[in-house]
Amino acid sequence: MAQGRGPRALSPHAQAADILRSRAGDIATLMTMEQGKPLAESKGEGRWPAPTSSTGSREEARRAYGRTVPARMDGVYQLEMKEPVGPVAALRRGIPDQPGGAQMSCAVAAGCSIIVKGPEGDARGLRRPVDAFVQAGIPAGVVNLVFGVPSEISAYLIPHPIIRKISFTGSTAVGKQLAALAGAHMKRVHHGAWRPRARDRVRGRRHQCGGEDSQRQQYRNAGQVCVSPTRFWCKSRSTASSSTSLSPAAKAIKVGDGLKQETRMGQLAHSRRLDAIEGFVADAVARRQGRNWRPTDRQQGLFFEPTVLTHVPREARIRTRNRSARSRSSIPSIRSRRWVGEANRLPYGLAAYAYTRSTRTAEAIGHAIESGMVSINHHGLALPEVRFGGVKDSGFGSEGGAMRSMRISIRSSSRR
Secondary structure (H helix, E strand, C coil), X not given: CCCCCCCCCCCHHHHHHHHHHHCHHHHHHHHHHHHCCCHHHHHHHHHCHHHHHHHHHHHHHHCXXXXXXXXXXXXXXXXXXXXXXXXXXXXXXXXXXXXXXXXXXHHHHCCCCEEEECCCXXXXXXXXXXXXXXXXXXXXXXEEEECCCHHHHHHHHCCCCCCCEEEEEECHHHHHHHHHXXXXXXXXXXXXXXXXXXXXXXXXXXXXXXXXXXXXXXXXXXXXXXXXXXXXXXXXXXXXXXXXXXXXXXXCCCECCCCCCCCCXXXXXXXXXXXXXXXHHHHHHHHHHCCCCCCCCCCCCCCCCCXXXXXXXXXXXXXXXXXXXXXXXXXXXCCCCHHHHHHCCCCEECEEEEECCCHHHHXXXXXXXXXXXXXXXXXXXXXXXCCECCEECCEECCECCCCCCEEEEEEEEECC
């Protein structure tokens, strides 16, 4: 690792990235022990803050361009300059460490200090990027991490005159409350909310809604990733093959200890998620078959077996509410473009996916779906060089891409 302040010395961002890479194995093991996810997933997620720190945020900061505006009068220069917005308060409710490390990198790259409130269920998770920044030479007070009662921390940080921007990742209901509090104090807000996602598959490269790529994304982190697909529409002629492929694929997923090599899905975040997902399945079964449902073999801990529900009624809770856990509702085939109205029916719109061989269909889907992000024929979302955000109740503002921790400062000068 390069030392010193010379022209070839590594920046703190690059040094922090090197530190995270060198500890990737230990970080992944600790992440699995804390959160229960399979070790392979922890290794993938543990690698994310490193490229975000070394290339994503730092390189995006280089492209924080201003603008020269032609003046109406001779001898006057009008400039729009981008400047750091100021100290940022990042309030997190979810367990995954990846977004927290990215928030730190973005803030520091934009020239802002940041206070991150870590999730109470994962006290050590966000310590890793913080420790890496400290060891890389970030001055004291630039990157800060706090834990405690969420409501008390929010009530203190949001109105505080030093804080100039609020970033929140969590439920829509809590996000609206925090946004209202920030609005009362004229604070900038970015809100990334958990919400149902749509997945629309039409005449795909694989004529089944349950392709391998879908399976990987569907069950990653026990389905608690904010961009996991949750609702499926299939082309009429592929419905039969898709329905028959979903259940065997779900049954083949090994649920258990994340440290065991054969495990493909770990536990849920907390007991509230377990109760909620059982309620969703019970409601769907009762509406579809008119009978009560109870888990036949509820395992110890916070595990829930992957569950496939077909021909789910439109009014079922699982088709209208946020789950943040893995049960899949496969909606019956729709022969016309009615699926567009169904996909846009809910007040959520973070991510949507579609698979098609037709360029015309791909373009039509991109325009028709009300979603902050639409991915065609792949799952390439949440990259540091592009913006990440939703529409409607799925969040306010965006992160990533062009630097969002900056404000535009209008400056006018004259040669006179």
